[in-house]
């Protein structure tokens with residue numbers, strides 16, 4: 001059972017039985033993929049982008065009548081133009097091998113398609129691998145390789161999904177130089193691709209908005225945008241009850257569910273953190289056991305939370321504490337609120353900006369500001385309320 005509960009409420013990627021709802025987003029992405037529309041996804045960190053990508057990479061091939069090749073790249077593992085083109089070359093190789101195997105295409109076909117890359121087909125521990133040699137520049141390699149992938153998918157009438165996670169890293173690869181040629185190289189191929197659907201996901205909103213919504217940047221107007229919000233209460237209620245029935249053969253009471261929501265504020269990571277403890281028990285949770293499990297999670301996370309809070313400037317910390325003590329604040333930079341926490345208006349604005357950028361505060365559904373991590377809010381309240 002311990003294993004099963006871990007799978008139902010993971011701290012890492014949630015797919016299958018662990019994946020709560022996201023039906024609207026899953027349907028939208030499936031539509032985009034089948035119609036050759038490219039997408040960029042934004043959400044705060046830990047809201048479920050990677051889980052959604054992984055789930056869609058399972059859903060779409062399963063639902064589709066024709067073959068769908070899939071690959072996900074994580075740009076956190078890439079540090080310069082060369083490592084980007086290397087990762088893209090490998091991904092193109094992997095997707096094309098999937099297409100070739102599905103369609104029983106000859107080796108000669110594959111090698112001739114990628115002729116300019118001096119291709120080599122090798123057999124390794126994980127099956128066949130297509131090795132491609134880089135062209136003159138990373139930009140040429142990226143464009144050419146992605147165009148060849150589209151050619152392979154079109155030739156076989158197959159679809160391919162190329163998902164790129166942590167995509168904001170792309171804008172960091174040029175070491176601050178205003179060189180957008182890697183974005184240009186990607187655009188050139190992506191706008192010519194319909195059988196290969198691209199999904200770009202990331203959490204740094206301002207960097208992504210610059211890339212996709214600034215008309216002077218190469219990727220402008222290339223993709224539809226999808227924003228992930230917190231999973232709704234009714235979806236979580238169903239998810240918890242399905243899992244409660246599977247575990248204890250009965251649903252949770254409305255009080256138990258409200259208590260879980262109240263503590264975790266439906267933050268997906270911390271809701272999973274709490275439930276993974278509760279679901280280890282052989283009986284459904286009581287009010288006391290929910291509180292005790294939350295305290296255990298708090299103790300476990302305390303040093304991480306403390307580390308983050310300590311790294312802030314005094315002004316940022318003062319604003320964060322002020323918001324945590326208030327619970328929610330409609331106008332955190334209004335003069336009365338800043339005066340109540342003894343901050344000057346001039347510093348209040350920049351502190352709010354920095355806390356937002358670091359995903360430490362956010363606006364809730366009613367447009368009131370709150371601390372994002374409920375465990376951090378508890379820490380700030382507990383240490384400033386004495």
Ligand SMILES: Nc1ncnc2c1ncn2[C@@H]1O[C@H](COP(=O)(O)OP(=O)(O)O)[C@@H](O)[C@H]1O
Pocket residue numbers: 009010011012013014018019020021022043044045046047048049050051052231268269270272
């Ligand atoms: N649809 C979902 N249902 C249940 N839990 C989810 C869902 N999406 C994400 N989570 C949980 O939320 C946390 C963050 O998920 P992750 O996909 O890594 O987010 P991101 O990529 O946005 O940082 C993890 O604990 C994960 O298990």
Ligand SMILES: [Mg+2]
Pocket residue numbers: 049050051165
């Ligand atoms: Mg992620």
